[in-house]
Amino acid sequence: xxxxxxxxxxxxxxxxxxxxAIQSVNVGxxxxxxxxxxxxxxxxxxxxxxxxxxxEVKELFPLTPLSQVQxxxxxxxxxxxxxxxxxxxxIVERTKRDIISSTSERKGDWRxxxxxxxxxxxxxxxxxxEILPQIKNCHFGRIIAxxxxxxxxxxxxxxxxxxxxxxDTTDSTAFSSFFKWVSASVEMRSSxxxxxSADVLPPPPAEIQIVI
Amino acid sequence: xxxxxxxxAKNGTIVEYLDEIIxxxxxxxxxxxxxxxxxxxxxxxxxxxxxxxxxxxxxxVYRERIFNQEGGAYWENLFCWPSQMVEDDxxxxxxxxxxxxxxxxxxxxxxxxxxxxIKGREKEGKWFASPSNRxxxxxxxxxxxxxxxxxxxxxxxxxxxxxxxxxLAHSDLSYKxxxxxxxxxxxxxxxxxxxxxxxxxxxxxxxxxxxxxxxxIKTCRxxxxxxxxxxxxxxxxxxxxxxxxxxxxxxRHPLRGDKVHDLDDPQRDxxxxxxxxxxxxxxxxxxxxxxxxxxxxxxxxxxxxxxxLPCQITGPYLSKLFQQAFVDGLHCxxxxxxxxxxEQALIKTVDLLxxxxxPQCEQKWYVFxxxxxxxxxxxxxxxxxxxxxxxxxxxxxxxxxxPDNHRLMVYTGQSLFPWHVNxxxxxxxxxxxxxxxxxxxxxxxxxxxxxxxxxxxxxIDLASKQPVPPGSRIALSDNSQILFSKExxxxxxxxxxVDA
Numbered sequence: 009x010x011x012x013x014x015x016x017x018x019x020x021x022x023x024x025x026x027x028x029a030i031q032s033v034n035v036g037x038x039x040x041x042x043x044x045x046x047x048x049x050x051x052x053x054x055x056x057x058x059x060x061x062x063x064e065v066k067e068l069f070p071l072t073p074l075s076q077v078q079x080x081x082x083x084x085x086x087x088x089x090x091x092x093x094x095x096x097x098x099i100v101e102r103t104k105r106d107i108i109s110s111t112s113e114r115k116g117d118w119r120x121x122x123x124x125x126x127x128x129x130x131x132x133x134x135x136x137x138e139i140l141p142q143i144k145n146c147h148f149g150r151i152i153a154x155x156x157x158x159x160x161x162x163x164x165x166x167x168x169x170x171x172x173x174x175x176d177t178t179d180s181t182a183f184s185s186f187f188k189w190v191s192a193s194v195e196m197r198s199s200x201x202x203x204x205s206a207d208v209l210p211p212p213p214a215e216i217q218i219v220i
Numbered sequence: 221x222x223x224x225x226x227x228x229a230k231n232g233t234i235v236e237y238l239d240e241i242i243x244x245x246x247x248x249x250x251x252x253x254x255x256x257x258x259x260x261x262x263x264x265x266x267x268x269x270x271x272x273x274x275x276x277x278x279x280x281v282y283r284e285r286i287f288n289q290e291g292g293a294y295w296e297n298l299f300c301w302p303s304q305m306v307e308d309d310x311x312x313x314x315x316x317x318x319x320x321x322x323x324x325x326x327x328x329x330x331x332x333x334x335x336x337x338i339k340g341r342e343k344e345g346k347w348f349a350s351p352s353n354r355x356x357x358x359x360x361x362x363x364x365x366x367x368x369x370x371x372x373x374x375x376x377x378x379x380x381x382x383x384x385x386x387x388l389a390h391s392d393l394s395y396k397x398x399x400x401x402x403x404x405x406x407x408x409x410x411x412x413x414x415x416x417x418x419x420x421x422x423x424x425x426x427x428x429x430x431x432x433x434x435x436x437i438k439t440c441r442x443x444x445x446x447x448x449x450x451x452x453x454x455x456x457x458x459x460x461x462x463x464x465x466x467x468x469x470x471x472r473h474p475l476r477g478d479k480v481h482d483l484d485d486p487q488r489d490x491x492x493x494x495x496x497x498x499x500x501x502x503x504x505x506x507x508x509x510x511x512x513x514x515x516x517x518x519x520x521x522x523x524x525x526x527x528x529l530p531c532q533i534t535g536p537y538l539s540k541l542f543q544q545a546f547v548d549g550l551h552c553x554x555x556x557x558x559x560x561x562x563e564q565a566l567i568k569t570v571d572l573l574x575x576x577x578x579p580q581c582e583q584k585w586y587v588f589x590x591x592x593x594x595x596x597x598x599x600x601x602x603x604x605x606x607x608x609x610x611x612x613x614x615x616x617x618x619x620x621x622x623p624d625n626h627r628l629m630v631y632t633g634q635s636l637f638p639w640h641v642n643x644x645x646x647x648x649x650x651x652x653x654x655x656x657x658x659x660x661x662x663x664x665x666x667x668x669x670x671x672x673x674x675x676x677x678x679x680i681d682l683a684s685k686q687p688v689p690p691g692s693r694i695a696l697s698d699n700s701q702i703l704f705s706k707e708x709x710x711x712x713x714x715x716x717x718v719d720a
Binding site: 042045110111149 | 337482515
């Protein structure tokens with residue numbers, strides 16, 4: 009069997025996302041799924057899981073082969089906290105359960121990728137800080153955080169990863185370009201590699217700026 | 221309303237394009253010209269003087285070297301070669317390329333009313349190079365049969381042979397840069413703007429995963445100026461070509477076995493298994509990288525079962541080259557088969573094909589192997605009946621006939637072509653229109669195999685020494701001999717009747 013590429017997507021569904029923001033996320037996710045399925049490389053390797061977090065952490069679906077993924081409508085409460093720490097805790101647990109490691113007789117999975125999107129900051133800061141070292145131990149190939157809108161706290165995200173994508177707004181254009189970029193990052197794995205450098209992200213589309 | 225913008229070529233010609241990006245690649249943004257017969261692909265990054273000089277050469281001298289020669293028009297279908305370098309008013313550098321032909325876009329796409337929504341999208345090679353993509357997701361009308369993949373491999377080898385003959389290396393051959401249309405038997409090399417000219421223009425890319433030669437991966441951490449660093453070249457193109465052919469014909473990667481080189485780091489494991497420690501999955505002496513059956517999904521069978529479908533099913537000429545490419549030449553670039561050798565071997569392999577007797581067989585054709593009980597390796601249907609095999613010999617200067625290591629398997633409707641009857645006629649782009657037409661055909665009639673002569677004036681039945689003029693026929697019996705032509709290079713066929 010060829011190696012799987014596990015991808016975890018964690019989406020903030022706290023109260024502030026209610027309304028146009030969450031609608032845009034839904035549209036963006038669907039578009040991302042379509043784009044990934046149009047890529048024969050992704051279709052051969054990508055396994056996807058989507059997790060949402062507000063006062064509750066929900067696993068929309070566990071790691072599933074791309075061709076079998078069905079994303080239902082994500083809804084969010086009108087108000088409430090953002091348990092980012094709890095969401096990461098679930099991801100740690102899931103990677104421990106799901107990721108197939110190499111054995112002497114079998115090739116394991118590629119290093120997983122994690123995309124985390126939030127429009128605010130963790131309400132459970134203590135838990136968040138406590139879980140970060142464990143996330144580092146999960147050996148993600150890449151962690152990309154998306155700070156959506158002006159209220160997203162970049163300082164908190166910086167503790168999680170160096171790659172932070174910042175969206176100025178939380179409208180449909182911004183989210184759709186973010187999810188487009190997610191699929192492009194995945195597709196990059198199968199395209200030409202430059203003679204100069206090794207590991208590069210695709211150039212972000214116009215609406216997105218990367219904060220390093 | 222989309223605005224029409226203008227870009228200028230060096231010679232002053234104005235090229236118009238519609239100001240709306242229709243696609244973006246790794247390095248370029250692509251726009252239609254107003255008539256949509258061409259596209260203009262602008263580089264996002266600034267092109268330095270050397271890069272511009274290279275583009276000028278590619279659109280100028282190199283293009284002419286290939287296209288402005290006898291048989292040059294033949295290449296229009298095999299290459300999507302940039303015709304002009306242009307600069308727009310913002311200083312962006314771009315190239316003008318023909319729009320891909322219609323057959324390179326999916327006509328029906330995927331199964332279940334195109335659930336993947338790929339109808340109308342480009343037929344990137346990867347769709348046809350993995351068992352799940354080809355056999356599970358693609359609409360059966362898009363898949364093509366084994367003969368189609370053989371034809372595509374011939375076209376690709378021919379195109380690469382032509383580039384190499386002009387001293388050019390593509391440097392990034394992969395299923396992304398080769399469009400194929402199995403249903404129609406077409407192939408076309410795209411993204412030619414990265415051409416490498418040894419000693420003149422160094423490569424921008426190291427290649428695409430799956431196709432990068434082991435020596436390039438092994439040395440990719442060295443500095444570009446390090447003398448030990450290996451960059452793409454004609455020798456690495458040869459590796460990529462061999463991988464492409466292997467994947468199209470056998471639907472598996474020649475180096476992706478189950479040997480694990482690093483338990484903790486999949487990327488390092490990948491680098492080792494494609495680079496320094498690359499090992500053919502079908503290596504006869506070292507079985508450590510074989511594909512383990514217990515790790516396979518049902519859909520991957522029989523393709524990834526190297527015992528059920530060893531590369532020997534591609535016939536003697538190709539399996540020899542696979543050995544040469546993935547055993548002898550894997551870590552020894554100068555031993556790799558050339559594109560020309562692939563083209564010749566593929567063409568000869570076409571003469572070994574038999575149609576499968578099973579109408580449901582998806583591959584429809586297979587290489588007939590009479591050393592064992594002959595059967596279709598893909599569906600297992602046995603061949604039944606008598607089958608004539610023509611072993612070809614040709615006359616050399618002293619009138620002696622020597623074996624050509626070339627056989628022709630006969631089936632009903634099989635054609636005899638000029639390149640079968642004369643050693644000096646080679647089926648390639650330079651073949652005259654007259655020599656592209658068949659000169660005879662074979663048919664099983666009243667329990668006898670017959671060769672019907674259509675256009676061979678010098679055909680002689682050597683047993684009776686009687687001429688067989690055009691319009692008449694000759695029965696094929698075991699051990700009989702036919703002389704096709706007395707001309708220089710003319711061939712003699714020794715007939716074997718195989719009973720299965």
